[in-house]
Amino acid sequence: MGYRARISVTLLAVVLCLLPVSAVAAPNGKLIIAVIPEMNLVKQMERFTPLGRYLEKKTGMAIEIKPLSNYGQLYEEMRDGNIDAGFFGSFVYGMTRARLGIVPLVRPVQPGGKSTYTGMIFIRKDSGIRKPADMRGKTIALVDPATMAGYLAQKDYLLSHGINLDKELKIYWAASHEAAINAVLHHQADIGGAKDTVVRKFRRENRVFDTLVEIVAESPKKGVPDNTLAVRKGLDLLTREKLRHALLAMHKDPEAAGVLARFGATRFIATSDDDFRPLYELTRHMKIDLKSYPYRKTSPSPSE
Numbered sequence: 001m002g003y004r005a006r007i008s009v010t011l012l013a014v015v016l017c018l019l020p021v022s023a024v025a026a027p028n029g030k031l032i033i034a035v036i037p038e039m040n041l042v043k044q045m046e047r048f049t050p051l052g053r054y055l056e057k058k059t060g061m062a063i064e065i066k067p068l069s070n071y072g073q074l075y076e077e078m079r080d081g082n083i084d085a086g087f088f089g090s091f092v093y094g095m096t097r098a099r100l101g102i103v104p105l106v107r108p109v110q111p112g113g114k115s116t117y118t119g120m121i122f123i124r125k126d127s128g129i130r131k132p133a134d135m136r137g138k139t140i141a142l143v144d145p146a147t148m149a150g151y152l153a154q155k156d157y158l159l160s161h162g163i164n165l166d167k168e169l170k171i172y173w174a175a176s177h178e179a180a181i182n183a184v185l186h187h188q189a190d191i192g193g194a195k196d197t198v199v200r201k202f203r204r205e206n207r208v209f210d211t212l213v214e215i216v217a218e219s220p221k222k223g224v225p226d227n228t229l230a231v232r233k234g235l236d237l238l239t240r241e242k243l244r245h246a247l248l249a250m251h252k253d254p255e256a257a258g259v260l261a262r263f264g265a266t267r268f269i270a271t272s273d274d275d276f277r278p279l280y281e282l283t284r285h286m287k288i289d290l291k292s293y294p295y296r297k298t299s300p301s302p303s304e
Helices: 003-018 021-025 041-059 072-079 090-100 148-160 177-185 196-205 208-212 237-248 254-263 273-285
Strands: 031-035 063-067 085-088 103-109 116-124 139-142 170-173 191-195 213-225 228-231 267-270
Touching: 031 041, 031 072, 041 063, 041 237, 041 254, 072 085, 072 090, 085 090, 090 148, 090 213, 090 228, 090 273, 103 237, 103 273, 116 148, 116 177, 116 196, 139 148, 139 177, 148 177, 148 191, 148 213, 148 273, 177 191, 177 196, 177 208, 177 213, 191 196, 196 208, 208 213, 213 273, 228 237, 237 267
Parallel strands: 031 063, 031 085, 139 170, 139 191
Antiparallel strands: 085 228, 103 228, 103 267, 116 191, 116 213
């Protein structure tokens, strides 16, 4: 390569680095980040909208937070090229990673220091349930078949007691973890399953929970990574690193204190696929093929 050619390549590299990230990474000028329905839409947007605005300011990218109506939709939106990134629950992350090769970046650390979660199974105290066998024929409120904490954990618990969740119980698809808790409180279900972090927050804010509900079990014991920001495989390295750096540095930025507080985190930490080992161990134990798992509901949710 001649001298002028080398100079041209060097200048091109410099120019690309100096271009606004949106011009390099997103042809439509916007980076779209999807959000799963862990809580109701209003609460989710109250958490994620300030984070999106903060990332816009720190990265120079135009960012859109896109709320989704169910967990499987996160995989579909990524598959169809409608989003660039998403905050993935562990099960839908594993499923999407196996099929599309998404790249995990970071996950939040909760107040108290945990960055993992489990799935809880709980019952109404007046349901007549005294042992797992009593759950047969009862109604269970769950979140979505593409969740670990709101379906897979409860399915595994029941299997360990010789009960087939899909055949021996009636499923009430609540669509969010918070809604699954409320379904049990409001007599729409005898049993419920939800993410432990959502349950604990609900218990702190609603004393009626401990009066009416008993927590039976939670799994997996090791916990799985909390909702992880993962990006599409084809997203350029510059954009990935700008997002990663901005999020990892938030806890050192006084300007980010309020954003983190609204999000319900103290900081973000780097996350790799290896961190999802407890999820992979659970799916292997249950003989679930993440590449072909049928993640759609077999019965409608209350809102459908």
